[in-house]
Amino acid sequence: MKVFKLPDLGEGLPDAVIREWHVAEGDSIGAHDSLVTVETAKALVEVPAPRGGIVEKLYAAEGDTVEVGEPLVGFADSRAGATRESDEKTAAQAEETAAADAGTVVGRIQGGSEMLGSEQAPGEREARRATPGVRALARRLGVDLERHQPRDARFTEAEVRRLAGDREKGPAATAAQRETDERKQGVAGPADSPARRAMALAMSRSRDQVAPMTLCDEVDISTWWGEQNATVRLVRAIQQACVEEPHLNALYEDGQLQPSAAINIGLAVDSPRGLFVPVLRDVANCSDADLQQQIGEYKDQARETGIAREDLQGGTILLSNFGALGGRYATPVVMPPTVAIVGAGRTYQGVVAVDGKPAARPLLPLSVSADHRAVTGGELARFLQALVNALSS
CATH class of the missing domain: 2.40.50.100 (RNA polymerase II/Efflux pump adaptor protein, barrel-sandwich hybrid domain)
Structure with a gap:
């Protein structure tokens, strides 16, 4: 044999x-x-x-x-x-x-x-x-793909959810069913999942390889808050800041800084399985609607099925929108070989001076970390200012 x-x-x-x-x-x-x-x-x-x-x-x-x-x-x-x-x-x-x-x-x-x-x-x-992720989702939702025909060449997650009637379930019911299905199938729990072990290795590598520095600021976002998708606005602001300070949209390997022509933003996604960082590729050539759809799909995949390996590779700068969960400021962890990560905190109502008078405005805290081996303090400061300018307009 x-x-x-x-x-x-x-x-x-x-x-x-x-x-x-x-x-x-x-x-x-x-x-x-x-x-x-x-x-x-x-x-x-x-x-x-x-x-x-x-x-x-x-x-x-x-x-x-x-x-x-x-x-x-x-x-x-x-x-x-x-x-x-x-x-x-x-x-x-x-x-x-x-x-x-x-x-x-x-x-x-x-x-x-x-x-x-x-x-x-x-x-x-x-x-x-169907892809492995879609087949896994179908099993968890109890959908027998053999009894159905895909609309196109392959089933999509949306089709599987439609077949399962998942949209009619409340969030609590969906989470409970997912937890029950995982127990039945022997899926690794949060404490010992591959995602968490991978996260531990990545954090150890960052600790050993990166010389981190972090700058923080906050920005008045009253011009668009409540009317536009916050994550998409953050992606666009990072895109603009990368144009102004391209050394932060780069990889640092073997002592060499390699700026990237394409802006590929790794989006930190929290899930019960652990931390996932799927990549939004070439954001400059994506519409806002495309970005919003891709972000939604990645969040669903992180919760339900896992994310394909190719979607986790190729990031040139990272974004952590941790404020959706809580906290204003942080020291985001740089993940080598990337050299920078943007952290967005919880928006809050703060008092600022407007025409010489105090006014309550929605303020977005920003925390940006970079690898000081590859990026100067001046470059980081200019990048952060470019973010502020893009988000305040």
Whole structure:
């Protein structure tokens, strides 16, 4: 038997949680077919088969944690496969023609000849019609994707929620159902989830590698407060400040500062599973509506399904809108190799001078941290002032 071990998935973590098997023992699969979906470092990742053959053994069940380098799948060698095929033909001598056809069946044979030729097994069809995150959401909401057809090539989260009637449930009912489903499926709890372990590693790396400095200020946002989406306004303000001080929209690696032409904002999203930082890509070429939709989708994914690995990579500057939960000022943690993070605190009614007289206005606290190895104090101060100017207009 040839044993395939869990490879290093490039996330910096020593293990992964099995979320969904796409094969079963006895299945015949081809090289590069999807074997399993795992969750590691906050992301859902599909692991492909390194070779074709017959799956002889699965070494872990869904919900199990497997360390990198531990056995994952056992493949029958060619001699064993030939022996199995011979035994099947001997057992089916009365149906020689059917047995010959069975040697080319993709997937499992159910009920003798119920699934023949190139027909796909239900799990394979489902895998082709939905991403791992959407399939996970469907399972948690009790939606059988095999009973429905997607509107387009693949199911979307919105379709799954519509099929589940999730919009009709109150927030408390949805959270309670999600908690119940996770207990039933053995999903890792908040204390030991991959997201939290990844966060711990990232914070340790920041502590060891970054020389942080933080500046704070507050801005009168009465010109738009209550009329525009606050997170989108913050994204636009960061975009403008990055144009004025491009060294904060950059990566610092191997002692070299590498400013980025595109502004890719990593958005810190809090969830019961831990901290996720999905990326809003090239915000300068996104409309406000596009940004608002993407932000909403990332928040839903963080709560419900996990976020795809590619959506967690490529950030060039970070935003933490912690004020939505509480607190005015903070010392946001820079996540290398990025060099800056913007923190937005809780808006409050403060008294400011307007035309020489006191007036109550909504004030937004800002806290910006940067890596002093790569950014000067002057650059950070000018960046913060550019943020203030953009948010006050």
